[in-house]
Each structure stands twice: as structure tokens, then as C-alpha cells.
Amino acid sequence: MIQIDLLLKxxxxxxxxxxxxxxxxxxxxxxxxxxxAPTRLSAMEGYGSETYGETMAEVYDEWYGxxxxxxxxxxxxxxxxxxxVATLAGPAGTxxxxxxxxxxxxxxxxxxxxxxxxxxxxxxxxxxxxxKPGSDRLTLVAGDMAEPTVAGTGFDVVLVGFNTFxxxxxxxxxxxxxxxxAETLAPEGRFVLEAFVPEPDAxxxxxxxxxxxxxxxxxxxxxxxxxxTITGQRIVMTAAGNRFFPYLLRYATPDxxxxxxxxxxxxxxxxxEDWRGTTFSDNSSYHVSTWCRADAT
Numbered sequence: 001m002i003q004i005d006l007l008l009k010x011x012x013x014x015x016x017x018x019x020x021x022x023x024x025x026x027x028x029x030x031x032x033x034x035x036x037a038p039t040r041l042s043a044m045e046g047y048g049s050e051t052y053g054e055t056m057a058e059v060y061d062e063w064y065g066x067x068x069x070x071x072x073x074x075x076x077x078x079x080x081x082x083x084x085v086a087t088l089a090g091p092a093g094t095x096x097x098x099x100x101x102x103x104x105x106x107x108x109x110x111x112x113x114x115x116x117x118x119x120x121x122x123x124x125x126x127x128x129x130x131x132k133p134g135s136d137r138l139t140l141v142a143g144d145m146a147e148p149t150v151a152g153t154g155f156d157v158v159l160v161g162f163n164t165f166x167x168x169x170x171x172x173x174x175x176x177x178x179x180x181x182a183e184t185l186a187p188e189g190r191f192v193l194e195a196f197v198p199e200p201d202a203x204x205x206x207x208x209x210x211x212x213x214x215x216x217x218x219x220x221x222x223x224x225x226x227x228x229t230i231t232g233q234r235i236v237m238t239a240a241g242n243r244f245f246p247y248l249l250r251y252a253t254p255d256x257x258x259x260x261x262x263x264x265x266x267x268x269x270x271x272x273e274d275w276r277g278t279t280f281s282d283n284s285s286y287h288v289s290t291w292c293r294a295d296a297t
Contacts, residue, residue, distance in 0.1 A: 044231055044248045049144045052167055053101065053122020055245050060102050060125070064162070076194070076275030076288075082108035084275050085157055088190045088290070089114055093156035096184060098145040098177070099164035103129040103138070110137040119143050119151045146173040148180040155184050158191045165193055166249040169229065171260075174250065178264035182293060191266060191291045194275075197284055198228070198251045214238055228252065254280075254287055266291040 056063075076084075082105065089095055093114050100106050100118025102125055109116045117139040120126050126142060129135050143150040146168055148158065158181050168174045181191050202223055209217035221232040227250070234245040252260070258268050270290040271280045280287055 044246060047169070047246060047248050048121075049146070049167075050121040050123070052247055053099075053120060053125040057102065057122060057124035057128050059245070060128070061104075065102075065104060078104055078108040080275040081105050081159075081161060081194075082112055084288075085109060085159055085192065086112040086114060088192065089156040094154065094186075095157045095159060096148065096151050096155040098148055098158065098160040098181075099167065100129065100138075100140065101125050101164075103132055103135065105159065105161050106138055107132065107134050110134060115139075117141060117151050117155070119145055119148060121145065146176045146180070148177060148184050151184065153184050154186045154189075156186055156189050158184055158189065160192070161194045163195050163249070165195055166230075166251050167247075169248045169250045171228075171250065171252075174252065175260055175264065178261050178266060182265040185293055187293065187296050189293065190269070191261075192288065193257070193291075194286070194288045195257075196251070196286050198253055200225075209234070254289065257289065261291050262294070265294050267294040 085095060085105075086093070086109065091113065094117070095109055095114050096117045096119065097106050097109070098119050100120045101122075103118070106116050106118045106129070111134070116137070118126075118129065119141045121142070121144050123142065126140055129138070129140065139151075141151045145160070145164075165174065165177070168177055185191060202225075204222045207219045207221070209219055211217075216237045218235045218237070219232060220235060221230060223230050230247075230249040230251060232247045232249075234247070236243045236245070254271065261268065268289060268291050272278055272288050273280045273284040273286060275288055278284075
């Protein structure tokens with residue numbers, strides 16, 4: 001317990017050491033410390049395309065599932081997403097979800113009669129989804145979403161939900177993904193991406209996610225604004241020991257996404273603040289953006 005107490009004391013003290021008010025970060029709604037200059041970090045050693053899924057698979061449904069996860073206030077419900085995607089895909093349409101995870105979106109999409117293919121780099125995530133009722137309706141493919149064509153071509157909709165695109169941790173990987181998306185889409189297909197809008201003045205910080213009698217959950221975040229990367233650890237501390245859930249994101253602004261998509265042969269046709277169609281504005285924290293193949297317009 002002494003080790004846990006010292007770690008908690010050292011981490012939490014950073015949050016208040018500058019006497020400034022913490023505010024929401026662009027990752028998944030945690031708090032950032034605005035009074036400290038960002039620390040430059042090299043890429044997280046040993047972090048690969050499958051790392052996020054391999055470490056998060058066990059807890060993903062608890063944290064982000066439809067039964068009350070910690071981020072539900074920031075994302076569309078699975079039914080909202082599925083309804084909108086089904087409208088785009090059309091009756092019995094085909095959908096490719098990049099970063100399918102544990103099936104939060106893929107299973108509701110299949111419930112609507114769509115032919116759903118899910119791509120994920122994490123064997124543990126794919127094992128989780130295969131264990132769920134209804135997963136036999138899905139076509140599941142192991143692979144890096146920087147190479148979406150491994151899942152096939154001719155899709156009516158290619159979907160990447162809730163910041164998942166930013167798990168491609170380099171601009172080159174993101175650009176490769178977008179080029180691949182352009183190849184996987186049917187001529188009249190649509191590419192739909194849901195992501196946060198980066199805060200230009202965000203800084204390193206520590207946020208307290210949860211404090212209970214026997215558990216503390218923290219987020220430790222370092223931001224490199226030059227590389228546009230967020231290097232983080234979610235830390236869960238209990239009397240039994242500490243668990244670490246690393247993540248590495250490369251964020252991009254909506255305008256940057258439009259530019260990369262344009263270079264890949266995609267043209268934006270819509271952008272809203274959420275899945276309910278709220279008008280996107282300069283004050284929006286999230287966006288749902290839709291592109292088509294430029295040669296189809």
C-alpha cells in the first residue's frame with residue numbers, strides 16, 4: 001500500500017502544483033494541466049498496431065460499452081451510429097469497420113441486416129467479439145487498419161468510430177489508411193470517421209478518473225504538439241497491484257483530415273458535430289465526417 005500511496009501522491013500533486021484550473025483534454029474527456037509546457041517524448045518503445053487492443057480488450061466493454069462506460073457521454077450510442085450508417089449503406093448494404101474491437105458497433109450494424117466486415121490488429125479484441133452472440137454474422141479479419149484492402153473491396157460504407165483513426169500513430173500510417181479506404185469503397189460508397197477536435201493549447205497532465213475505497217484510476221498524458229502525438233497511460237491502482245493501459249495517438253484537425261483525404265482521392269460531403277446531425281461549428285469538440293470517392297462526384 002505504501003508504494004501505491006506514494007505513486008498516487010506524486011502523480012496527483014502534478015495536477016495542482018501550478019495552481020491552475022484543469023480542463024478537458026482531447027483524448028477521451030480527461031483533464032489536462034494548462035500550466036506546464038509539454039514534454040517531448042520519443043515514440044513509446046515496443047508499442048505496435050496491436051498494443052492498444054491487446055492491453056484494453058479485457059476492460060474495453062466495461063469502460064466503453066453500452067452499459068455505462070466512462071466515455072458514453074462523448075460518443076454516439078451504438079444504435080445512433082448503426083441507424084446513420086445503415087441509412088448510408090442502404091438495404092442489405094456492405095460495411096467495413098476499421099478497428100472493430102469487441103463489436104460495440106459491428107453487432108448493432110449486423111442487427112440492421114447489413115453485411116459487416118470487421119478489421120482489427122488485436123487477436124485479443126477479435127477473440128472477445130467472436131465469443132459474443134451474433135458474431136457468426138460478421139466477417140472478422142486480422143490486420144492493420146493502415147492496410148484496409150486486406151479486408152476486401154467494394155464496400156458501401158467504411159467506418160472508423162470514436163477516435164480509432166488516431167490510433168494510427170504516424171501521418172504516414174494515416175495517409176496509407178486513407179489511400180486504402182479509397183480503394184475499398186464501392187464507386188458510390190462513403191467513408192465515415194468519428195473523432196475529437198484537437199485543442200491547440202492542450203498540455204501534459206494527470207487526471208483522476210475514479211477514486212473509490214479500494215481503487216484509483218488515473219490518466220497520465222504527454223502531448224507533443226510538433227508531432228501531434230498524445231502518449232498516455234491509464235493507470236489502475238488497487239491493493240493487489242497496479243495495471244497499466246498504454247495508448248499512443250496521432251491526432252489531426254478536421255482541416256488536416258480533409259487535406260489528407262483529398263490527397264488520397266476522397267472528397268468530403270458532410271460534417272456534423274455528432275451522430276444526431278448537430279451542425280458542426282468552431283466550438284464543436286467532436287465531429288462525424290463523411291467522404292466519398294472524388295471520381296464519383
